[in-house]
Amino acid sequence: MKEAIDPAHLDLNPLVAYFEERGWLCVGAKTDRDFIWFSPSRSAEFPYVGEISWTTSVRSASKASWRTALVPQVAELMRLVHSPLAQIGLGQDFEGKTRRWIPQEVGQKRVITVRDYSEGLAGLYWRNFYGPPFVRMFGERLDALPAECRQKLGEDIVLVQPYELPTEAGTESGMARERELISLLGPECFYDHEHHTLPTRRPVLDSLGQPLH
Structure with missing residues (x-):
């Protein structure tokens, strides 16, 4: 820079x-x-x-060719750095799921919901690439997802995509789809934004499951 x-x-x-x-x-x-x-x-x-x-820019995702090319690129990078997790979505969607505001006597305080994936998942985004620790954690529940929402990328990574475009995040239909998939994957694996509690089920991380996300 x-x-x-x-x-x-x-x-x-x-x-x-x-x-x-x-x-x-x-x-x-x-x-x-x-x-x-x-x-x-x-x-x-x-x-x-x-x-x-x-x-x-989110405008990049309006092109089908860009969306298609991105998938193998992310999977290749995950394998290169031995990352168990990659997530793609709108900046405000990440902000809303990883941060929350707590009222104070004067003003508000911003706190973190889930610090990192060792504490579980903050939620579902537009594209969620799950490596071996998360595939093991979800197990057969991944097979219960609608076929159009999951894609197996080799033997070690599964892509979960609630909706076609990232701009659907935060919409009524987008949030409903996220809730549907979370209910199938297991709500205990995700941060509870209603009660503000951490996930009770978390991935078991090994030496190849920790370095980067």
Whole structure:
């Protein structure tokens, strides 16, 4: 973000040096629309709190070709970094499910619902890529989902998609679809936004199930 990158003469060495020195890296496009963020965990005790995040315009998802191409790309990245979970959706949908406001004597306080996937899941988003720990956790319940809402990606990843477009999140039909799928997968695996309680069923994470999400 502090230096310009010449796409015609791409040199990854400065990016690698920056990442190794600071432990994180954020690259943004000139359009101020696309950002990719690498932020691995700095603690061996909690390796699952690291993150690779890509932000782009929701208009990209209006193209069927873009939506189709994204699926194998995400699956390949998950396998590359041994990630058990990848989620895609609107920024405000993530904000609404991972944060909540608590009234105070003066003003409000924003708190986290689920810190990371070791505590379970905050909810369903537009696209939810579940790796081995979550496939094991859900088990046969994945087979109970409507066929149009699940897609098996090889032997280790299952994609769960409640609706066709990310813009359906937050709509009445979108939220109804999320509730339907959560009821089939097991409400105990998800944060209870009505009673504000953590999931009681969580994935069993192994050495290959923890690094990034």
